[in-house]
Amino acid sequence: MLKYLFAKNEDIPSGSAAVFFGFSSIVWFVIGTGLGSFNAAKLAFPDFVTGNEFFAFGHMRQVHVMAVIFGWISMAFAMAMMYITPALGNNKLWSEKLGLWNCMLWNVGLTLGLTILWAGITSGREYSDFPWPIDLYIAFAIFIPLGVNVWMTVLNRRTQGIYTTNWFFLAATFMVIIVFLIGNLPEFFHLTGLTEAYLTWWFAHNVLGLWITPVAAAIAYYVIPKVTGNPLYSHRIGHLHFWSVVVFYSTPAAHHLMSAPLPEWLKSFASVEGVLILVPAIAFVSNILLTMQGKWYMFVESIEIRFTITGCLMAIPLNMQGGFQQTRAINWYIHGTGWIVAHAHLALLGFSTFLEAAAVYYGLQALTKRKLYSITLANLHFWLLLIGFTVYWVSMTIAGLIQGAGKIYEVPYIDVVIAEHPYMIARWLGGTMVFVGNVLWLYNMWMTARKGTVVPQGRMPHELAYER
Amino acid sequence: MTGFRQYKIGARLFGLALGGSMTITLFFPSVNIAAVSSTDVALAKQLAIGHETGFNLEDPFLLGKNKPISVALKVDPKTGQPIDGGMMVYVYQQGTSYPAGILHPRILGEGIQQLSEQQGHINDATDARKTAGAVFTLRKGTYQGREFSYIDNLTATKGWTPADVMKVAKDEDVSHAGKGKTMFVREGCWWCHTLLPEETQDWQVFGAPPMMGDFNGESPTAFGSDRKAPDLLHVGSRNSSREWMMMHFFNPRLVQPHSIMPRFDYLWGEKDAAGQKIDFVKWRAEYDEYREGKRVTPPDVPSFASDSEIRSLVDFMLSLK
Numbered sequence: 001m002l003k004y005l006f007a008k009n010e011d012i013p014s015g016s017a018a019v020f021f022g023f024s025s026i027v028w029f030v031i032g033t034g035l036g037s038f039n040a041a042k043l044a045f046p047d048f049v050t051g052n053e054f055f056a057f058g059h060m061r062q063v064h065v066m067a068v069i070f071g072w073i074s075m076a077f078a079m080a081m082m083y084i085t086p087a088l089g090n091n092k093l094w095s096e097k098l099g100l101w102n103c104m105l106w107n108v109g110l111t112l113g114l115t116i117l118w119a120g121i122t123s124g125r126e127y128s129d130f131p132w133p134i135d136l137y138i139a140f141a142i143f144i145p146l147g148v149n150v151w152m153t154v155l156n157r158r159t160q161g162i163y164t165t166n167w168f169f170l171a172a173t174f175m176v177i178i179v180f181l182i183g184n185l186p187e188f189f190h191l192t193g194l195t196e197a198y199l200t201w202w203f204a205h206n207v208l209g210l211w212i213t214p215v216a217a218a219i220a221y222y223v224i225p226k227v228t229g230n231p232l233y234s235h236r237i238g239h240l241h242f243w244s245v246v247v248f249y250s251t252p253a254a255h256h257l258m259s260a261p262l263p264e265w266l267k268s269f270a271s272v273e274g275v276l277i278l279v280p281a282i283a284f285v286s287n288i289l290l291t292m293q294g295k296w297y298m299f300v301e302s303i304e305i306r307f308t309i310t311g312c313l314m315a316i317p318l319n320m321q322g323g324f325q326q327t328r329a330i331n332w333y334i335h336g337t338g339w340i341v342a343h344a345h346l347a348l349l350g351f352s353t354f355l356e357a358a359a360v361y362y363g364l365q366a367l368t369k370r371k372l373y374s375i376t377l378a379n380l381h382f383w384l385l386l387i388g389f390t391v392y393w394v395s396m397t398i399a400g401l402i403q404g405a406g407k408i409y410e411v412p413y414i415d416v417v418i419a420e421h422p423y424m425i426a427r428w429l430g431g432t433m434v435f436v437g438n439v440l441w442l443y444n445m446w447m448t449a450r451k452g453t454v455v456p457q458g459r460m461p462h463e464l465a466y467e468r
Numbered sequence: 469m470t471g472f473r474q475y476k477i478g479a480r481l482f483g484l485a486l487g488g489s490m491t492i493t494l495f496f497p498s499v500n501i502a503a504v505s506s507t508d509v510a511l512a513k514q515l516a517i518g519h520e521t522g523f524n525l526e527d528p529f530l531l532g533k534n535k536p537i538s539v540a541l542k543v544d545p546k547t548g549q550p551i552d553g554g555m556m557v558y559v560y561q562q563g564t565s566y567p568a569g570i571l572h573p574r575i576l577g578e579g580i581q582q583l584s585e586q587q588g589h590i591n592d593a594t595d596a597r598k599t600a601g602a603v604f605t606l607r608k609g610t611y612q613g614r615e616f617s618y619i620d621n622l623t624a625t626k627g628w629t630p631a632d633v634m635k636v637a638k639d640e641d642v643s644h645a646g647k648g649k650t651m652f653v654r655e656g657c658w659w660c661h662t663l664l665p666e667e668t669q670d671w672q673v674f675g676a677p678p679m680m681g682d683f684n685g686e687s688p689t690a691f692g693s694d695r696k697a698p699d700l701l702h703v704g705s706r707n708s709s710r711e712w713m714m715m716h717f718f719n720p721r722l723v724q725p726h727s728i729m730p731r732f733d734y735l736w737g738e739k740d741a742a743g744q745k746i747d748f749v750k751w752r753a754e755y756d757e758y759r760e761g762k763r764v765t766p767p768d769v770p771s772f773a774s775d776s777e778i779r780s781l782v783d784f785m786l787s788l789k
Contacts, residue, residue: 043696046728047721051748056730058656120530124522124653124688131523162475171482178486182494186687190520192568192575193510193683194501197691202493246482250489254497259666260691261680263500269492332668336695403695410673413698418726 005104009097014086015367017099019449021079022364024107025356026442028071033435035064040428044421054118062129063118068348069127069212070138071110076356077215078103081150081169083363084222088166089157094149102145109137123187125196127204132187139180147173164238168218171246175210179203194262201256208347209249209277216311216352217241217284219359223308224291227362227462228298233290241283248276255326259335267328274326281319288312302462303378304358310386311354318346333408338420339400342393349389349434357385357441364445365461370452375466377444381437388433395426505577506569507681508606508617514685515558515604515619516787518646519565521653522688526565530654532647532780536560537634538787540641545632555605557622559637561630562601566593568685569619570604575684576619579611583618592624601630639774648784651777653690655732661700662692663788675702697729704788713782718769719755735778741771 004012041048042057049055086093093099113134122129130138150173154166162170183203186196225232232238254262254270289312292298298305321343324330334340365372372378399420406416455461506514518536519526526534537559543550560566570590573581584590587609593602602623609618622628652658665674678701683689707713712723717735720727733748740746754767772778 042730043728046730050731051733051752053655053734056655056732056734058659058730061656061659120654120656121523121528122530122653122656124658124690126693131528160474175486182490187522190568190687192685192687193689194504194680195498196687197683197689198497198501200688243481243485246485247489250486251493253493256693257691259668259677260664261667261678261682263497263680266493266497266500328668332666335666336662336693338694338696341694407669407695413673414724414726417697417728421726421728424728 002104004097004100007097009095012096012100014092014096015083017093017096017103018079018082018363019367020100020103021075021082022360022367023445024103025072025075025079025360026438026445028067028075028110029353030435030438030442032064032067032072033431033438035060035067037428037431037435039064040424040431044424044428053120059118059120062122062126063114065127066117066129067110067114069207070113073212073216073348073352073356075103075106076360077211077219078106078146079363080215080219080222080356080359081146081173083367084165084219084359085150085153085169088163088222089154089159091153091156091158094152094156098145098149102142102149105141105145109134109141113137125186125200125203127207128184128187128200132184135180135184135187139177143173143177143180147177163221164232164235164242165218165222167238167242168214168221168245171242172211172215172218175250176207179206179210183207197260198254198257198262202253205253205256206250209245209252212348212352213249214242214245216355217280219355220284220288220308220312223304223355223358223362224288227302227304228292228295230291230293230295233287233293237283237287241280241287244276244280244283248273248279252277252326255331258326258328258331271327275323278319278323281315281323285312285315285319303372303375303382304362304462306382307354307358307361310382311351311358314346314350314354318343318351321346333404334400337400337403337407338396338423339404342396342400345389345396346393349385350393354385360445362461364448365452365455368449368452369455369461370448371455371461371464372466373444373447373450373452374468376468377440381441381444384433384437384440388430388437391430391433392427393430395423395430399423399427501680502575504680504684506575506580506684507679509678509682510684510686511569511576511580511606511617511619512556513682514567514569515606516643516645517567517649517686518560519567519571520687521646521649521690527650530650532644532650532777534563534565535644535646535650536564538643538645539633539637540643541633541637542641543636545628545636546626548636557628557633558604559630559633560593560601560604561634564601566602568687570594577616577681577684579614579616580618582611583609583616584620587625588618588620589624590619590621593621603628603630603633643783643787644780645784645787647777647780648782648787651735651781652784653688655735655781657700658690658692659694660692660696660729661698662695663689663699663701664691665699665701670699674699675705700785700788702788704786708786710782710786713785714772714778715769717778717781719766722766722769732778732781735776735781736770736772737776737778739773741773743773744770746770 004016039060082099113130123131150169186199252270252274254266255274258267299309402419403416516538539557539559541555541557569576602621605620605622606617607620665677667677715722717732719731720729751767757763758766
């Protein structure tokens with residue numbers, strides 16, 4: 001890949017940027033989940049690797065979070081945009097060279113950012129932990145070049161309309177830049193007090209609501225029709241999804257601070273808007289599941305469909321939780337507990353990751369024109385992810401309910417810690433399964449690029465039978 | 469934008485929708501929040517903690533530089549006369565950045581701003597011609613018939629310089645809570661300990677939740693979102709033992725066998741209070757023997773040096789009343 005960085009744009013093979021992004025994202029997924037597993041071990045066994053600040057939980061926790069959000073999830077998004085946007089516009093990516101540079105600068109910047117974060121150099125703001133020079137780097141060297149490439153590809157398309165997936169890509173690449181620049185204003189201009197606290201959560205909410213959720217859904221809108229051969233069930237429901245994301249999902253930031261001293265009208269407004277995220281959620285899930293009509297056997301047979309549909313099904317509990325847990329009555333019970341940790345993993349490791357994994361599986365086969373090396377390893381990956389995640393989610397939800405009860409009934413805190421201990425061990429085991437699954441995945445995709453059967457000209461990878 | 473012709477209405481609606489939600493979620497709240505006056509808690513907190521605690525160019529590696537020192541003053545530094553009941557002053561030595569409330573007094577609220585500027589002369593502190601640092605305290609005053617606390621620049625009103633105050637301050641009267649907050653942010657204490665008792669509960673166990681004006685001038689607020697451990701906003705009222713804090717930070721299992729908190733022994737640095745090199749390897753080996761039942765008592769925790777990072781973190785904990 002690196003040899004193309006200084007090549008002429010027209011000499012770079014189509015799909016190079018997407019392949020570079022695809023493998024980068026898997027490597028970051030391995031790193032991110034490895035860190036997650038290590039952190040979980042420390043919560044179960046506090047004397048496991050101790051007395052060194054670089055292996056202290058407080059130094060590593062944010063590195064895990066940022067590695068999976070800006071390494072795995074966002075780079076998998078970029079990978080999907082690099083091959084899906086031109087495919088839907090019946091043209092080529094506007095600039096492969098920009099894409100390659102984008103990916104390289106992304107890897108360099110993220111490595112730098114995570115290293116200094118690991119050393120404890122932080123803004124002290126959750127989800128916007130990076131110091132402001134790194135935030136500026138992410139905005140100007142990562143998201144703006146990505147947005148330019150996606151926008152220019154769509155503007156130069158050779159189709160008349162713009163397909164649903166590309167609406168989401170266009171809107172999300174634009175919105176994430178706005179969110180990044182506004183959400184970090186407290187760091188750029190030393191805004192303090194409640195303004196800082198509120199903007200921290202405004203950023204955290206919108207990076208999920210206007211970047212991760214819509215792009216993940218957009219990927220499903222491509223993968224399901226493409227692999228099953230069915231047309232999307234309804235473009236009108238797609239419209240409903242798109243517009244309700246923009247209108248409802250951009251507003252409930254304050255529901256992360258329901259028990260903080262913010263203006264009451266703001267909390268009530270955010271809470272009502274928070275319930276309304278069920279509109280895009282239901283539109284999305286029903287649209288995807290109805291698109292599967294007549295092709296449900298592929299849920300068993302195709303790894304891409306299995307990942308995508310599992311992710312969509314996980315959007316149901318995700319949004320039921322998301323819609324209602326931020327109302328005052330339920331928030332009273334579960335705020336600040338492991339329930340929220342479980343919910344965050346349902347969003348990022350359950351719903352979102354499964355959709356992106358499908359896009360990376362499909363994209364790497366289509367771009368390298370090679371059939372998946374081993375369906376056995378892919379199945380193992382799927383089940384390790386699904387079982388590992390489920391163990392994690394169930395144990396953290398239970399731990400959260402224990403913490404909630406401890407909070408309401410004023411149990412001495414240490415008794416809550418003792419009661420949670422078995423669930424901390426379970427979450428570590430679940431997280432470790434996810435990590436092991438990802439190591440297998442990296443090997444499988446590497447072997448696919450090296451040794452997978454060549455897909456004949458004019459054929460798609462999903463038309464070939466699996467071999468191993 | 470030829471490729472976008474047929475999407476004119478959509479693009480405008482998109483701008484309207486996103487602009488509308490930004491107006492409601494950014495502009496309206498900012499108007500509300502900007503109208504909130506500082507409480508006494510916020511005034512004391514920003515004087516004790518200083519300008520910026522997260523990454524900043526004055527302290528890029530979060531070592532606790534560029535922070536004020538709080539001093540419980542017992543004697544007048546000019547005359548040497550005892551001060552009845554003592555007095556809390558905040559020393560900003562030369563070069564230390566002033567907190568947001570001094571640089572931008574508007575965030576303090578109308579009454580406090582007027583009193584701090586007119587009676588407290590805080591603008592003198594930021595005057596470039598008089599940059600020898602400053603000493604501040606909080607006083608009560610009346611503005612338009614209402615009583616407010618305000619910031620008094622003692623360097624301007626009484627002529628007390630940072631050097632004068634530090635000369636009469638004994639080590640036990642000094643608190644490095646500002647530097648301690650840097651440790652709190654850098655070490656990620658806030659990933660498990662919130663600084664936000666919840667409005668809906670917590671009154672009995674963790675104390676009163678903060679009010680809207682308690683945060684003016686603070687950055688980062690570091691509320692925390694995930695409470696894997698007790699809330700710390702009022703921890704100094706629940707437990708004010710330095711001895712307990714010292715043992716708990718060195719190895720939490722010494723005082724709470726079921727704790728899952730990490731050990732923060734590395735904040736002790738190289739040397740203990742007596743200037744002896746701390747032998748961590750030996751300590752850990754002896755502690756492991758104690759855990760295995762081969763020793764009756766755990767090894768003694770080394771006393772921390774007065775300029776160590778852990779000292780400032782303990783100071784910060786004790787400042788959370």
